[in-house]
Amino acid sequence: MYDETLRDQKEVVLCEDGTNTLYSKEFDEPYHSTKDGALHESLEKHVKPSFSLKSNQDTLTILDICFGLGYNTFATLYYIKKHNLTTKVHILSPEFDEGLVRSLSTFNFPPEFESIQYIIEAISQNLRYEDEQFKIEILLGDARESIPKVKEKIDIVYQDAFSPAHNPLLWTYEWFRDVRAICKEDAILTTYSTAAAIRLGLYENGFYIFVHRAEMMRYSTVASLQMLEELEYIDMELKKVRNSEARSMKDREYLKDMHS
Numbered sequence: 275m276y277d278e279t280l281r282d283q284k285e286v287v288l289c290e291d292g293t294n295t296l297y298s299k300e301f302d303e304p305y306h307s308t309k310d311g312a313l314h315e316s317l318e319k320h321v322k323p324s325f326s327l328k329s330n331q332d333t334l335t336i337l338d339i340c341f342g343l344g345y346n347t348f349a350t351l352y353y354i355k356k357h358n359l360t361t362k363v364h365i366l367s368p369e370f371d372e373g374l375v376r377s378l379s380t381f382n383f384p385p386e387f388e389s390i391q392y393i394i395e396a397i398s399q400n401l402r403y404e405d406e407q408f409k410i411e412i413l414l415g416d417a418r419e420s421i422p423k424v425k426e427k428i429d430i431v432y433q434d435a436f437s438p439a440h441n442p443l444l445w446t447y448e449w450f451r452d453v454r455a456i457c458k459e460d461a462i463l464t465t466y467s468t469a470a471a472i473r474l475g476l477y478e479n480g481f482y483i484f485v486h487r488a489e490m491m492r493y494s495t496v497a498s499l500q501m502l503e504e505l506e507y508i509d510m511e512l513k514k515v516r517n518s519e520a521r522s523m524k525d526r527e528y529l530k531d532m533h534s
């Protein structure tokens with residue numbers, strides 16, 4: 275599916291919110307929606323809904339899939355600092371592009387990340403960071419191999435891989451089964467994908483599905499292992515009746531790409 279020789283070929287792209295992202299030639303896709311904006315998308319689709327649903331917890335373990343430019347992780351730290359939260363956060367983030375992570379100390383991030391530049395530099399250099407409040411670890415390598423080995427139990431999953439069309443093995447039923455296996459019983463998952471196939475893959479693994487709406491943003495999906503009263507619920511059984519063709523994605527349909 276992807277050509278690793280293209281891994282180092284990336285171009286900086288300016289998003290409509292004024293923040294920078296990259297375009298990946300390997301995946302033929304930008305790292306963020308240039309319309310929604312890198313920082314805006316991280317905050318609105320992942321960080322804010324997650325922290326609003328988990329505001330009662332003193333400690334949170336977050337799975338950030340995948341690290342990329344680190345916007346979701348850095349936006350989480352920015353949000354916590356901005357709101358003077360005392361939440362202790364442990365972030366685990368798979369990523370197989372070591373060169374990208376190591377280059378982040380010189381990436382032109384938005385001014386919002388200035389106060390955490392020392393954390394960006396530490397991660398760029400050591401692939402991890404730890405202080406009394408934050409622990410961030412990059413799980414270097416293929417996420418399909420690293421996720422089943424994770425020992426921590428996860429509260430929040432930011433499912434932010436490249437699109438299902440371009441990176442299918444991080445969106446299949448089996449992928450979500452592996453993610454679910456390391457989740458706490460009340461874990462939530464946030465994703466930009468609203469596709470029926472993706473929602474079905476989550477639903478078949480025990481997640482309830484909800485619509486998430488934010489201002490100046492296309493709607494997105496929140497999935498939860500427990501029923502949530504505060505969000506707009508989607509009845510997936512009804513969706514299956516109305517869209518009888520819809521199927522979750524399966525590893526076997528894409529595994530040939532994994533080995534090509």
Ligand SMILES: C[S@@+](CC[C@H](N)C(=O)[O-])C[C@H]1O[C@@H](n2cnc3c(N)ncnc32)[C@H](O)[C@@H]1O
Nearest residue numbers: 340342343344345346369370371416417435436
């Ligand atoms: C859309 S980008 C993630 C954007 C990121 N969340 C951010 O905020 O900058 C997807 C990332 O997944 C990584 N990736 C793709 N397939 C992977 C795999 N099987 N294992 C680990 N990382 C993978 C890519 O190298 C890329 O950095």
